[in-house]
Amino acid sequence: MSDDVKYQTLEHDVIVIGAGGAGLRAAIECSARGLKTALICKSLLGKAHTVMAEGGIAAALANVDAQDSWQTHFQDTLFGGKYLNNWRMAELHAKEAPERVKELERWGAVFDRTPDGKILQRAFGGHTYKRLAHVGDRTGLELIRTLQDKGIHQGIDVYMECTVTRLLKDGDRVCGAFGYWRETGRFVVFKARSIILATGGIGKAYKITSNSWEYTGDGQALGYEAGAELVDMEFVQFHPTGMVWPPGVMGLLVTEAVRGEGGILTNSKGERFMEKYDPKRMELSTRDVVARAIYTEVKEGRGSPHGGCFLDISHRGAEYVKKKLPSMYHQFKELADVDITTGPMEVGPTCHYTMGGIKVDADTAASRVPGLFAAGECSGGMNGANRLGGNSLSDLLVFGNRAGAGAADHAKKAPAPKMDEAQVNDAAKEMTGYFERPNAENPYQLHMDLQNTMHALVGIFREEKELSAAIGKLEDIKRRAKNVGIAEGNRMYNPGWHLCRDLHNMIVCAEAVTRAALMRKESRGGHSRIDFPKYDDHWGTHNIVIQKQGEAMKLAPCPVVQIPELKPLVDDKKAKEAK
Amino acid sequence: MSTRTFKIFRGDKEGGKDVDYNVEVEEGMVVLDAVHQIQRTQAGDLACRWNCKAAKCGSCSAEVNGKPRLMCKTRLDDFPEGETISVHPIKAFPIIRDLVTDVSWNYEVNKKIPPFTPRKDANWVMYQEDMDRVQEFRKCIECFLCQDVCHVLRNHDKKDQFYGPRFMVRVASLEMHPLDGLDRTKLLKNEGGIGLCNITKCCTEVCPEDIHITDNAIIPLKERVVDQFYDPVQMIWRALTGGNDGNKNPGLQQKD
Ligand code: SF4
Ligand code: SF4
Ligand code: FES
Numbered sequence: 001m002s003d004d005v006k007y008q009t010l011e012h013d014v015i016v017i018g019a020g021g022a023g024l025r026a027a028i029e030c031s032a033r034g035l036k037t038a039l040i041c042k043s044l045l046g047k048a049h050t051v052m053a054e055g056g057i058a059a060a061l062a063n064v065d066a067q068d069s070w071q072t073h074f075q076d077t078l079f080g081g082k083y084l085n086n087w088r089m090a091e092l093h094a095k096e097a098p099e100r101v102k103e104l105e106r107w108g109a110v111f112d113r114t115p116d117g118k119i120l121q122r123a124f125g126g127h128t129y130k131r132l133a134h135v136g137d138r139t140g141l142e143l144i145r146t147l148q149d150k151g152i153h154q155g156i157d158v159y160m161e162c163t164v165t166r167l168l169k170d171g172d173r174v175c176g177a178f179g180y181w182r183e184t185g186r187f188v189v190f191k192a193r194s195i196i197l198a199t200g201g202i203g204k205a206y207k208i209t210s211n212s213w214e215y216t217g218d219g220q221a222l223g224y225e226a227g228a229e230l231v232d233m234e235f236v237q238f239h240p241t242g243m244v245w246p247p248g249v250m251g252l253l254v255t256e257a258v259r260g261e262g263g264i265l266t267n268s269k270g271e272r273f274m275e276k277y278d279p280k281r282m283e284l285s286t287r288d289v290v291a292r293a294i295y296t297e298v299k300e301g302r303g304s305p306h307g308g309c310f311l312d313i314s315h316r317g318a319e320y321v322k323k324k325l326p327s328m329y330h331q332f333k334e335l336a337d338v339d340i341t342t343g344p345m346e347v348g349p350t351c352h353y354t355m356g357g358i359k360v361d362a363d364t365a366a367s368r369v370p371g372l373f374a375a376g377e378c379s380g381g382m383n384g385a386n387r388l389g390g391n392s393l394s395d396l397l398v399f400g401n402r403a404g405a406g407a408a409d410h411a412k413k414a415p416a417p418k419m420d421e422a423q424v425n426d427a428a429k430e431m432t433g434y435f436e437r438p439n440a441e442n443p444y445q446l447h448m449d450l451q452n453t454m455h456a457l458v459g460i461f462r463e464e465k466e467l468s469a470a471i472g473k474l475e476d477i478k479r480r481a482k483n484v485g486i487a488e489g490n491r492m493y494n495p496g497w498h499l500c501r502d503l504h505n506m507i508v509c510a511e512a513v514t515r516a517a518l519m520r521k522e523s524r525g526g527h528s529r530i531d532f533p534k535y536d537d538h539w540g541t542h543n544i545v546i547q548k549q550g551e552a553m554k555l556a557p558c559p560v561v562q563i564p565e566l567k568p569l570v571d572d573k574k575a576k577e578a579k
Numbered sequence: 580m581s582t583r584t585f586k587i588f589r590g591d592k593e594g595g596k597d598v599d600y601n602v603e604v605e606e607g608m609v610v611l612d613a614v615h616q617i618q619r620t621q622a623g624d625l626a627c628r629w630n631c632k633a634a635k636c637g638s639c640s641a642e643v644n645g646k647p648r649l650m651c652k653t654r655l656d657d658f659p660e661g662e663t664i665s666v667h668p669i670k671a672f673p674i675i676r677d678l679v680t681d682v683s684w685n686y687e688v689n690k691k692i693p694p695f696t697p698r699k700d701a702n703w704v705m706y707q708e709d710m711d712r713v714q715e716f717r718k719c720i721e722c723f724l725c726q727d728v729c730h731v732l733r734n735h736d737k738k739d740q741f742y743g744p745r746f747m748v749r750v751a752s753l754e755m756h757p758l759d760g761l762d763r764t765k766l767l768k769n770e771g772g773i774g775l776c777n778i779t780k781c782c783t784e785v786c787p788e789d790i791h792i793t794d795n796a797i798i799p800l801k802e803r804v805v806d807q808f809y810d811p812v813q814m815i816w817r818a819l820t821g822g823n824d825g826n827k828n829p830g831l832q833q834k835d
Contacts, residue, residue, distance in 0.1 A: 043638065048630075052635060116704075247607065335633075
């Protein structure tokens with residue numbers, strides 16, 4: 001074996017790829033069940049995108065609104081997801097979220113309190129009751145730090161700054177993963193009986209996004225290429241409120257908690273425009289509705305100076321704003337010279353979350369590939385066509401926990417993995433290949449072209465003509481990606497080299513989003529077609545499922561997983577909303 | 580649009596040098612934007628860490644014109660027009676490459692601090708007044724800028740004797756949690772090396788989260804150490820009763 005493709009081998013029962021909330025929670029569960037568990041993250045531990053989650057964790061604790069119940073949370077989740085959610089996932093989520101929140105408190109999380117000393121809950125878009133357990137506007141940091149401190153004292157092996165580029169297979173099942181250490185560029189093979197994907201979203205395929213460099217659709221692409229199915233990929237959530245100025249921070253998240261705490265949206269004429277789009281819920285309508293409303297206002301010429309709209313919370317008073325939204329206060333003060341306690345901020349939609357992802361079994365988080373599990377944003381089904389704010393952190397905890405249990409059970413039964421040297425060599429050659437291309441395509445340029453394509457042609461509003469054009473552009477980008485490479489530097493901490501491989505995953509996901517968007521001839525949740533602006537009954541009961549067939553993507557509509565016992569709850573919600 | 584010159588350290592543990600880059604500057608730009616622009620257009624392999632771009636993850640710590648800062652929070656218009664801006668890796672930790680340093684020591688320290696351990700009688704009723712104090716410490720984003728400026732670590736490299744301000748904050752968040760049942764005072768005094776801190780407050784000054792590290796964390800913790808170990812009444816009491824010293828697990832005594 002030549003020196004440059006040498007690798008080290010590490011053995012575990014279970015490996016978890018991704019160390020945000022879902023990955024951490026999954027790893028804690030695996031190791032609590034006595035399994036040798038590895039947690040692999042692209043960044044340092046504790047830096048995952050979960051830290052950016054601001055508003056809170058949705059759980060029907062009923063501490064503030066005593067009427068709340070798992071049933072209402074389930075109904076709200078389905079209404080938010082426009083009834084395309086996997087019902088069983090939504091049920092488990094609503095039932096188990098309160099226990100997961102209380103467990104965090106027992107592990108040291110310090111939530112804001114009610115006057116009688118319980119966990120405080122706030123209102124959020126699409127939630128009938130005050131439901132979000134929170135810590136000011138930095139709930140995600142609290143969640144990740146709590147899990148991190150729990151995890152490191154439990155014997156989990158944490159591998160930081162390590163990127164997985166391939167899943168390795170033994171026949172049908174997964175048996176390990178191939179990756180590189182960012183620091184040295186050296187290769188590593190992780191052997192395992194179970195693998196949990198928890199890599200988060202695909203936001204970096206879009207130009208304006210709240211996501212960091214890590215969110216390149218790794219889990220979705222790794223899973224897809226290993227034989228797992230993807231579901232609901234057309235549903236991309238544009239968070240209605242991202243910063244629009246200055247240019248460097250365009251897309252940066254402005255928490256929904258601003259609206260939860262009473263923030264008001266207006267256009268350049270001073271009109272409170274949500275009256276037109278959702279008079280019942282106003283600013284606290286679901287994210288898809290608010291994002292389209294802002295987009296429409298701007299497009300029709302009623303936008304703010306930097307191409308967004310105004311969001312004002314100053315009427316709540318300086319002290320309250322600083323107490324409840326401290327990081328928003330600082331973010332605007334320091335980055336945009338705007339004091340949100342005295343005037344409005346400018347906001348506009350930003351690519352935030354992917355509802356779709358790896359299709360999993362609700363109870364165990366297993367994909368259809370034996371030994372492969374997925375949880376959190378890189379899995380699909382829980383959120384249907386649109387995710388409610390606050391349901392992400394709870395999703396991470398509930399299904400992180402379940403994936404951990406599922407993967408642990410599988411690992412206990414599965415025979416020892418057999419490695420195939422040829423797969424490893426192939427993976428190593430792919431990575432060294434990026435240095436061996438004369439006249440290589442610049443990865444940064446190609447990345448920008450991908451982002452521009454997705455932004456312009458597969459954004460908030462879509463139509464056949466543009467989607468078809470996007471497919472053509474993506475084919476071209478795929479062709480150029482074959483020649484992507486880097487001449488500068490070596491394998492030591494080289495972000496250009498890293499991007500070469502990340503691009504591959506982004507392109508797989510971009511294609512899945514675009515093809516599914518082209519197939520779904522209706523508008524629903526995070527998918528709006530100008531040419532098919534209405535709901536369609538057939539599509540209202542079908543998810544689009546994608547699998548790899550040879551080199552091609554195969555798409556097929558597949559009936560929504562419903563549960564007869566829950567039907568009365570769903571019908572009741574539909575009747576209420578129809579009124 | 581104007582251009583500005585950046586002097587950026589390029590190199591690794593074998594050595595390196597400052598390299599000049601000219602960057603097209605837009606309104607509202609921060610140092611991290613400039614670094615990204617250089618990556619995109621001039622040096623594809625320029626190594627730096629970042630995640631959130633919003634001063635929330637603590638990844639992008641560096642020394643900008645000699646001052647420890649978060650690159651994503653440092654605006655270019657804070658510097659006089661035309662001034663060259665230097666960007667160096669943080670100094671208290673070994674360099675990996677360019678702006679990236681090896682901060683793994685911090686993660687090892689954290690493992691040595693006994694985690695939150697609820698009191699047996701915890702009823703989970705807690706009031707906001709008690710939370711405020713702890714929540715201040717829990718704002719920490721682990722940027723390690725305080726570790727970088729603390730002379731005990733930076734100039735004297737006493738990493739084997741002092742946990743550093745970040746972990747004083749961490750211990751404070753546990754010790755002041757109303758339902759925590761452990762006492763980490765002995766750990767602070769011995770392995771933690773709290774005595775090495777001479778309250779220069781440099782850590783507090785750089786903290787991007789405005790945590791009052793010295794006033795609210797270190798000084799109260801120092802007081803606890805003094806109360807427990809140097810208070811004559813307490814010392815006699817411990818001598819008579821066998822005290823906490825009978826515990827073989829240093830720093831792991833149960834609170835009363
Ligand atoms: S106050 Fe103490 S911990 Fe902070 S920088 Fe000074 S010596 Fe270090
Ligand atoms: S205490 Fe402040 S300076 Fe120190 S690591 Fe935490 S956030 Fe950074
Ligand atoms: S990038 Fe997260 S703190 Fe700067």
